[in-house]
Amino acid sequence: MIKKFLKNKKADFISFNVLMHILEIMFIITVAVFVFFIVHVDKKINTFPIESEILLNRILYNNNGLWLYDEELDRLYPGILEFENFNNKEKIEQSLSRSIYYGNQNTRAAAELILEDINEVKEFDPIYYNEEKYKEWVEWYKAGVTEGSGGRKGKTRKFYVLIKKEEGLVPGTLDITILIPNR
Amino acid sequence: MFKITKNKQGFIASSIVLLVCFITFCIVGFIFYILFGFAGKLSVYDISSQSESLNSNSLLLTYLRTPVEVNGNKMDMADLINLYYHDNKYKDILIGETEKVLNSFEKPAAVSGWNLHVYLMPEDETIIKIKTLEILGWYEKRTTFAYLPLSGSSEKYLKLKLYLECQDVSCY
Numbered sequence: 001m002i003k004k005f006l007k008n009k010k011a012d013f014i015s016f017n018v019l020m021h022i023l024e025i026m027f028i029i030t031v032a033v034f035v036f037f038i039v040h041v042d043k044k045i046n047t048f049p050i051e052s053e054i055l056l057n058r059i060l061y062n063n064n065g066l067w068l069y070d071e072e073l074d075r076l077y078p079g080i081l082e083f084e085n086f087n088n089k090e091k092i093e094q095s096l097s098r099s100i101y102y103g104n105q106n107t108r109a110a111a112e113l114i115l116e117d118i119n120e121v122k123e124f125d126p127i128y129y130n131e132e133k134y135k136e137w138v139e140w141y142k143a144g145v146t147e148g149s150g151g152r153k154g155k156t157r158k159f160y161v162l163i164k165k166e167e168g169l170v171p172g173t174l175d176i177t178i179l180i181p182n183r
Numbered sequence: 184m185f186k187i188t189k190n191k192q193g194f195i196a197s198s199i200v201l202l203v204c205f206i207t208f209c210i211v212g213f214i215f216y217i218l219f220g221f222a223g224k225l226s227v228y229d230i231s232s233q234s235e236s237l238n239s240n241s242l243l244l245t246y247l248r249t250p251v252e253v254n255g256n257k258m259d260m261a262d263l264i265n266l267y268y269h270d271n272k273y274k275d276i277l278i279g280e281t282e283k284v285l286n287s288f289e290k291p292a293a294v295s296g297w298n299l300h301v302y303l304m305p306e307d308e309t310i311i312k313i314k315t316l317e318i319l320g321w322y323e324k325r326t327t328f329a330y331l332p333l334s335g336s337s338e339k340y341l342k343l344k345l346y347l348e349c350q351d352v353s354c355y
Binding site for chain 1 (some may be wrong): 197199200203204207208211212216217218219229230233237240241242244245246248249250257262284288289
């Protein structure tokens with residue numbers, strides 16, 4: 001049957017060239033559809049982990065007035081908290097704003113820092129980075145609105161620190177809550 | 184176009200080509216829709232950093248600077264470790280104070296805890312292991328080291344290893 005079909009050239013309604021065209025077009029269709037999906041597929045890239053980590057590291061390792069700084073040696077001691085500065089809420093919040101700059105109108109990030117003295121089991125008044133936005137966003141965060149364009153993602157980390165007081169160093173913990181709105 | 188319709192053979196052939204293309208388009212489109220549909224649902228790409236070793240290194244330094252009172256004398260943890268190496272009677276106070284500090288470190292998972300090992304170098308001999316958590320089938324995370332000079336010896340020194348013991352592999 002096949003031999004007969006092949007011998008009869010006139011009966012060939014699918015020539016070799018046509019067959020090759022089918023393969024070519026199939027290949028082109030496959031590539032075109034693949035490219036279409038690659039371009040239009042919904043990609044979700046979550047930058048919150050890295051953004052929050054950068055802000056956290058800026059708070060923890062920056063010379064922002066929070067940590068003990070030896071001017072003579074020009075050396076910063078991350079982990080040893082200057083209690084005098086921490087107690088001066090206005091000064092430390094200004095210092096944090098200067099050292100972590102997200103533009104004049106900061107709508108990128110906010111943070112709350114809560115210090116606790118382990119020995120006295122005493123919690124001090126919290127200080128804020130971008131207080132106005134923090135208090136606005138925290139309600140959304142607490143309500144669990146973390147997804148979508150209006151959502152705010154957040155995380156809290158706890159750090160063991162030494163608090164430099166007049167009587168010397170005392171152990172404490174610093175809880176840092178970071179809030180970042182979705183874009 | 185007229186040529187094709189007049190040429191009966193060409194008309195049949197091109198119709199078959201069109202039909203095959205249409206079927207191919209449908210099949211390929213369906214396959215990619217399924218593939219990318221699953222991929223889109225399953226994969227949310229997280230861009231994260233690897234700065235935890237920096238944080239645990241800072242934790243270890245802060246631990247070593249933590250003040251303690253031993254028999255009315257004020258010193259820091261680094262001194263107490265040194266003292267313990269020379270005299271075992273400081274073992275209880277070293278373990279007690281260290282556990283107090285290690286327990287105030289952040290625990291990222293419910294079953295996780297910070298442990299500290301002290302080794303005598305260069306022999307690599309274990310001096311003490313202080314564990315706040317001991318479980319079977321655990322994972323070691325955020326490991327960091329620090330070296331302490333040993334008082335009374337210029338050749339020997341102490342190596343401290345701080346790590347987080349986790350039951351779950353996903354704990355970081």
